[in-house]
Amino acid sequence: MLAQNRSTPFLWGYRLYVAAFFVFLAAPLVAAGAFAFNDSLFPALPWQGFTLDWFFNDTEPKLGMFHDRRLLRGLYYSFVIAVMVSSLSVFVGTTNAFLFVRGQFPAKNFFYIVMVIPLVIPGVILGISILVLASDTANYLEDGFNLELEFLRPGIFLVVLGQFSFITTITSLVITARLKKFDETMEEAALNLGASRARVMRTITLPFLRPAMIAAGIVAFLVSFENFNTTLFLVGSEAPLTITMYDRMAKVGSTPVLNAVSFFLMVGSGLLALLSILVQRDKSSR
Amino acid sequence: MLRFPGGGLMLQKDFKRLAMILLFAPFALWIVLLVVLPHIGMIRLSLREKVAPRVYEFGFANYLDFVNEPIYWNTLLRTGSMSLLVTALALLIGFPIAYYIAKLASNRTRGALFLICLIPLWVSDLIRAFGWILLLRETGVVSSFLQWSGIVDQPVEFLYNDVTVIVGLVYTVMLFMIVPLVSTLDGMDNSMIEAGYNLGGNGFTVLRRIIIPYAMPGIVSGCIVVFMLTAGSYLTPILLGGKNSSWFTEQIYNQFITRFNWEAGAAFGILLLLFTSTVIWLGLKLSGQTLANTVAKS
Amino acid sequence: MTNSPMYDLECINIAKSFGSIRAVDDVSFDIPSGSFFSILGPSGCGKTTLMRMIAGFEEPSAGDIKIKGRSVLGTPPNKRNVKMVFQHLALFPMMNVYENIAYGLRCNGVSNTEIKRKVHDVLERIALPDVADREIHQLSGGQKQRIAIARCMVLDPDVLLLDEPLGALDLKLREAMKIELKLLQHQFNTTFIYITHDQSEALVMSDHVAIMNQGQFEQIGKPQELYHHPKTAFVAGFVGDSNRWSGKVKSSDGSGGKVQTEQGLEMAFTAAGGLKIPEGAGVDIFVRPEFIHAVRQTDAESASATGDNRMEGIVDSLLFNGANSRVLVRGPQGELIEADVTLTGDDDIKPGENVYLFWSSRQAMCFASRGAA
Numbered sequence: 001m002l003a004q005n006r007s008t009p010f011l012w013g014y015r016l017y018v019a020a021f022f023v024f025l026a027a028p029l030v031a032a033g034a035f036a037f038n039d040s041l042f043p044a045l046p047w048q049g050f051t052l053d054w055f056f057n058d059t060e061p062k063l064g065m066f067h068d069r070r071l072l073r074g075l076y077y078s079f080v081i082a083v084m085v086s087s088l089s090v091f092v093g094t095t096n097a098f099l100f101v102r103g104q105f106p107a108k109n110f111f112y113i114v115m116v117i118p119l120v121i122p123g124v125i126l127g128i129s130i131l132v133l134a135s136d137t138a139n140y141l142e143d144g145f146n147l148e149l150e151f152l153r154p155g156i157f158l159v160v161l162g163q164f165s166f167i168t169t170i171t172s173l174v175i176t177a178r179l180k181k182f183d184e185t186m187e188e189a190a191l192n193l194g195a196s197r198a199r200v201m202r203t204i205t206l207p208f209l210r211p212a213m214i215a216a217g218i219v220a221f222l223v224s225f226e227n228f229n230t231t232l233f234l235v236g237s238e239a240p241l242t243i244t245m246y247d248r249m250a251k252v253g254s255t256p257v258l259n260a261v262s263f264f265l266m267v268g269s270g271l272l273a274l275l276s277i278l279v280q281r282d283k284s285s286r
Numbered sequence: 287m288l289r290f291p292g293g294g295l296m297l298q299k300d301f302k303r304l305a306m307i308l309l310f311a312p313f314a315l316w317i318v319l320l321v322v323l324p325h326i327g328m329i330r331l332s333l334r335e336k337v338a339p340r341v342y343e344f345g346f347a348n349y350l351d352f353v354n355e356p357i358y359w360n361t362l363l364r365t366g367s368m369s370l371l372v373t374a375l376a377l378l379i380g381f382p383i384a385y386y387i388a389k390l391a392s393n394r395t396r397g398a399l400f401l402i403c404l405i406p407l408w409v410s411d412l413i414r415a416f417g418w419i420l421l422l423r424e425t426g427v428v429s430s431f432l433q434w435s436g437i438v439d440q441p442v443e444f445l446y447n448d449v450t451v452i453v454g455l456v457y458t459v460m461l462f463m464i465v466p467l468v469s470t471l472d473g474m475d476n477s478m479i480e481a482g483y484n485l486g487g488n489g490f491t492v493l494r495r496i497i498i499p500y501a502m503p504g505i506v507s508g509c510i511v512v513f514m515l516t517a518g519s520y521l522t523p524i525l526l527g528g529k530n531s532s533w534f535t536e537q538i539y540n541q542f543i544t545r546f547n548w549e550a551g552a553a554f555g556i557l558l559l560l561f562t563s564t565v566i567w568l569g570l571k572l573s574g575q576t577l578a579n580t581v582a583k584s
Numbered sequence: 585m586t587n588s589p590m591y592d593l594e595c596i597n598i599a600k601s602f603g604s605i606r607a608v609d610d611v612s613f614d615i616p617s618g619s620f621f622s623i624l625g626p627s628g629c630g631k632t633t634l635m636r637m638i639a640g641f642e643e644p645s646a647g648d649i650k651i652k653g654r655s656v657l658g659t660p661p662n663k664r665n666v667k668m669v670f671q672h673l674a675l676f677p678m679m680n681v682y683e684n685i686a687y688g689l690r691c692n693g694v695s696n697t698e699i700k701r702k703v704h705d706v707l708e709r710i711a712l713p714d715v716a717d718r719e720i721h722q723l724s725g726g727q728k729q730r731i732a733i734a735r736c737m738v739l740d741p742d743v744l745l746l747d748e749p750l751g752a753l754d755l756k757l758r759e760a761m762k763i764e765l766k767l768l769q770h771q772f773n774t775t776f777i778y779i780t781h782d783q784s785e786a787l788v789m790s791d792h793v794a795i796m797n798q799g800q801f802e803q804i805g806k807p808q809e810l811y812h813h814p815k816t817a818f819v820a821g822f823v824g825d826s827n828r829w830s831g832k833v834k835s836s837d838g839s840g841g842k843v844q845t846e847q848g849l850e851m852a853f854t855a856a857g858g859l860k861i862p863e864g865a866g867v868d869i870f871v872r873p874e875f876i877h878a879v880r881q882t883d884a885e886s887a888s889a890t891g892d893n894r895m896e897g898i899v900d901s902l903l904f905n906g907a908n909s910r911v912l913v914r915g916p917q918g919e920l921i922e923a924d925v926t927l928t929g930d931d932d933i934k935p936g937e938n939v940y941l942f943w944s945s946r947q948a949m950c951f952a953s954r955g956a957a
Binding site: 037183185186188189191192193194195196197199203204208209 | 638639641660661662663666667668670671672674675676677678687688692732735739746
Binding site for chain 1: 306308309310312313316317319320323324325327331379381382386390399401402403404408409410411412413414415416417418420421425426427428457460494511514515517518519520521525535538539542543548551552555557558562566569
């Protein structure tokens with residue numbers, strides 16, 4: 001209908017283009033994933049046969065990812081960081097949503113733009129600026145008061161802050177969009193039926209926001225998990241997975257164990273993304 | 287019975303003000319402690335000159351270094367121009383795809399295609415770049431395939447050149463272009479396009495006069511995010527471009543981590559930030575959009 | 585009639601200002617127990633603000649509100665026994681029908697067995713005994729309406745407020761719901777306060793109607809009173825259809841006389857609302873279409889139609905609508921006048937015919953023009 005004036009060859013060409021695009025989209029992911037099952041010491045052709053060694057084997061040289069201490073530790077740190085970042089950013093995202101949807105205060109539009117800005121600051125710069133401030137503060141406290149504050153030195157705490165600084169914008173936008181759709185008379189109706197304000201919040205408003213909060217949390221988790229640019233400058237000795245993998249890739253040269261990790265991450269984040277979509281769809285149809 | 291007229295009102299007002307302060311606090315803490323103060327700290331650091339070990343004074347030496355050393359500003363210009371190129375390519379390649387997903391695909395395929403578009407979004411830059419390396423390096427899939435098919439007779443190295451870097455970057459940022467485009471095009475009423483044809487427009491005029499103006503917020507939003515991500519990207523240029531990729535973020539990294547010259551690194555960071563903000567500001571001015579109705583909406 | 589417990593709701597001189605805007609201006613009324621009371625007015629007249637003050641979402645700037653004889657000023661909305669059906673119903677989409685109705689009971693700490701009994705009881709009474717486990721989005725428009733009422737009624741409110749709840753329904757359903765609401769009100773025997781801008785809703789359902797305009801009550805009365813004996817020009821114009829002329833009084837004995845309209849038409853009138861209208865006053869005259877008889881000039885001698893006002897005209901067009909059909913007649917000065925006619929389908933008046941219009945001076949309601957007094 002929308003292409004009614006277009007000839008069929010044009011449409012077929014168009015479809016071919018779209019198909020080629022999706023091949024382009026999938027190619028590197030397929031390559032990264034497929035070599036995880038190649039029974040070879042190098043992630044390259046020719047194909048040497050199918051194996052699960054790069055996941056489960058426990059001896060060198062084919063040490064599988066589930067027996068590789070450093071990778072597992074990276075996975076663990078990534079997980080810890082992502083959980084902290086997503087819970088913090090969902091919390092602040094929710095308060096921001098209430099602030100900007102319900103609040104009346106001067107220069108609201110200005111502050112709204114301020115809220116969006118961290119998303120358009122390059123991640124590298126967020127990383128170094130937080131590193132600089134934290135180090136300055138730590139040095140100052142050390143020189144002036146002889147206080148040694150370890151958490152202001154590169155490490156998990158700074159990584160969490162760095163990622164939180166821009167992920168909060170994402171969660172705020174997601175939750176704000178949902179809260180804008182909320183019919184405030186629903187709260188009045190609940191008050192009218194005798195509920196206290198706290199009860200209204202617990203039984204009406206938060207349940208309405210829950211799908212958006214879960215979705216925002218999943219997005220935050222994934223963005224945190226895959227973040228590299230900001231993390232790079234703030235990381236201490238507890239390197240999360242992306243940093244560990246990068247070191248492996250840049251220094252040691254890659255073995256298919258990295259493909260195994262890639263495959264694992266792709267499946268994991270794919271499932272989580274699907275979950276976030278299901279959560280939103282389930283509720284929005286009501 | 288004694289009553290205070292309006293007493294409830296006062297109480298409610300106080301309650302509201304308290305709630306307001308409680309809501310504003312996390313926002314203010316976040317923005318001030320993690321965005322404003324760090325940037326002030328970075329500006330301060332960048333304006334510090336090292337005159338002797340552990341002795342500093344105020345000055346513009348770090349910025350003068352940048353101006354006087356062609357390698358630095360060449361790198362910045364190169365990063366900027368390649369980022370613009372990547373943005374333009376991403377828009378050109380992505381727009382037809384977004385249009386197809388939003389307008390031409392049937393209801394069911396639309397959701398599926400959009401999902402496929404989103405899945406790589408959740409896969410780390412690192413893995414995507416890694417995939418490209420496996421495909422394009424001398425011993426990679428493409429090279430092997432070309433040898434096997436007899437087109438070439440020895441291994442070909444596709445990595446470590448500008449074209450590969452651009453392909454890799456376009457790939458990395460493509461989704462951030464498509465997602466806002468699809469969401470704006472999706473909100474466009476099909477009857478607007480039909481009316482365009484109905485009133486005698488051909489495919490080109492309908493595209494230029496109706497579809498593109500309508501999609502403008504999405505286009506601008508996509509371009510801003512893509513440009514910013516490209517200019518600030520680190521992994522893709524380093525991994526695909528190798529040692530001579532000369533990406534500006536790499537300079538920042540070198541100053542900070544390798545040379546431990548934080549003052550210069552901070553100055554470079556400020557310069558990159560100024561540069562990207564200027565380009566984004568120019569883009570917004572030229573397209574007549576604002577940050578609030580583009581990025582914030584997507 | 586002052587304070588006595590026979591009133592479920594009394595509003596005494598209440599007013600509400602938003603900044604410099606006076607949304608509700610010195611309104612007083614009281615509503616006897618168990619009656620159906622409507623507040624009818626154009627949008628923006630302040631009726632919603634008035635209702636929100638009764639429910640407790642706004643505090644009045646002045647005046648007092650008493651429920652069952654007790655002032656509720658300063659009582660928060662969740663402590664008032666006034667329940668409200670919202671314009672868009674505001675049923676909770678994340679709960680099913682049972683939980684929606686149980687919500688208020690749970691807030692009051694009623695035991696689970698008691699809740700179960702009450703919910704099923706109220707569902708029986710609204711004739712929807714089997715919907716307890718349905719989700720809200722599975723209900724039809726009319727069912728949602730009844731669930732919204734049940735959700736309030738299960739709490740035995742002193743007063744039930746309804747804020748244009750029929751507005752979102754389509755025409756057919758709206759007609760059916762009007763009757764249903766009236767029946768529900770009888771059945772529960774609770775005071776209903778119904779807010780609307782739709783006069784037919786107000787007239788059909790209510791025991792008493794208050795006409796509200798620009799923050800003030802113009803008139804409170806039974807529907808027939810408002811229709812036949814409006815006290816102000818606004819009420820005459822707002823309730824029902826009217827032909828309207830402006831003019832000057834030529835001769836008057838105080839309660840009636842002759843007037844000349846701006847178009848130069850002379851007619852006899854009766855001063856409405858027991859007012860005295862002196863000679864020379866500027867007036868507005870309202871005549872309802874059903875009191876104007878249109879008769880072919882050729883039949884005029886034989887027709888039984890009489891009235892002390894007679895006007896010539898030509899039928900401009902017929903507005904056929906079954907029993908509510910009308911003719912538009914162009915008068916001598918070119919103005920259009922509406923008159924009800926009975927169309928039998930056989931030898932009816934047709935456009936282009938010359939007719940006489942008759943009406944009685946008693947049906948020509950006359951009000952002194954605003955500002956011209």
